[in-house]
Amino acid sequence: MNEHAGAVGTQSPATAVGTQSPATAVGTESPAPAVGTEHEPRHDRPFVSVVIPVYNDVDRLRLCLDALAAQDYPADRYEVLVVDNNSDQDQSAAMPDDERFQLLHEERRGSYAARNTALPLVRGSVVAFTDSDCLPAPDWLSRGVAALRADPRPDAVGGAIRIFFDHGPRPRSGPEHFEAYNEFQQRKYVEEWSFAATANLFVDAATLARVGPFDASLQSGGDLDFGTRLGRSGARLVYDDDTVVNHPARSTWQELGRKTLRVANGIADRNAHQGRRHALGRAVNEARGGVTIWLRVWDGSRPAPARAADKVRYAAAFSYVRALRTAVHLGRFATGR
Structure with a gap:
């Protein structure tokens, strides 16, 4: 899980599997002395x-x-x-x-x-x-x-x-x-x-x-x-x-696509209060980046693989990610949400 990727809210009761007694609060243990070297007790x-x-x-x-x-x-x-x-x-x-x-x-x-x-x-x-x-x-x-x-x-x-x-x-x-x-x-x-x-x-x-x-x-x-x-x-x-x-x-386009959509929707959720104009601006910026990457991998203005075939693979994946992000922000612009 990411977030990579990745709350304040009511939680469902947790069910522990094990014999340890659960504590009732975060950090209830008394502070321990500093750890500085591997030779400490x-x-x-x-x-x-x-x-x-x-x-x-x-x-x-x-x-x-x-x-x-x-x-x-x-x-x-x-x-x-x-x-x-x-x-x-x-x-x-x-x-x-x-x-x-x-x-x-x-x-x-x-x-x-x-x-x-x-x-x-x-x-x-x-x-x-x-x-x-x-x-x-x-x-x-x-x-x-x-x-x-x-x-x-x-x-x-x-x-x-x-x-x-x-x-x-x-x-x-x-x-x-x-x-x-x-x-x-x-x-x-x-x-x-x-x-x-x-x-x-x-x-x-x-x-x-x-x-x-x-x-x-x-x-x-x-x-x-x-x-x-x-x-x-x-x-x-x-x-x-x-x-x-x-x-x-x-390693696969499907995995990359799932991650991209999750992150793009998360960004859109956080910025929803800024309105439709902001969503449209994000969409335009994402689309522009998906196009210009094909120039930037060759002119050295963006870090990229050395081999020509790898540059193409990288630029294709970069454009794919930007296209998905563009679609998410255009959707938010269209719906106003």
Whole structure:
């Protein structure tokens, strides 16, 4: 789940699978001393609650949970809360036989609603977010906690999201080239746009309680909304390149199209209050970009693959994305919604 992609609202009661007693509030654990080196005693490590929304992704969820079970962080200092977002599949098949891992359920569709379901149950003074299709590095928790406890202390950390390809080290299809050049630019998100994708986000639990949960009404863009509220609260968000999760590239046109429509509709929802003229302006800009990319990949004004055939694949995928976005904004212009 993304948002990549990805709430304030009433949540359905969560049902936990496991033997741990759920907590009743975010961040009820007493603050732990700072983590600075790997030689610190185990009891000095803050307890971390990892939150993962999932929808019909049992195979990749299993790989994600395997990676979390193998973290170099002390095993008794973290828990993993997986929230099934009303899947058709049985997500319990991916759950390890480990009491640290709990499966919750949220019927309201949307990854932000799913994340919110876990928040009243977390026990940690640190809350870490990732997605079911991500593969956290073995030191993901250790690195994220160290970055969050650095001096001067930030309130939240956005970590690196590294794209990988199922068939090898290089992109092949147009959608893969598009993802490689355009998606998950976490450093830019944090340092220029003041938000972090929830595929790799660590937040101090006290800060999270103060800022509030994600906007459950959003199907996309909740990361940006949360980052905006985080900044307005006076909290400090930083980027850390050593806190790494790996994310598979979308390799097919269908996958790229689904992601594009979800994000475009999320943008349109957030900007609906600006009216029909704004929607038309967005449509014109998107259409223009879909045309000019065919020039920009050749004149060097936009980063692009080196090989001519790959430039064509990339430009085709870029135009496809812009055409879908154009259609969404034209639809909003036509309906006035």
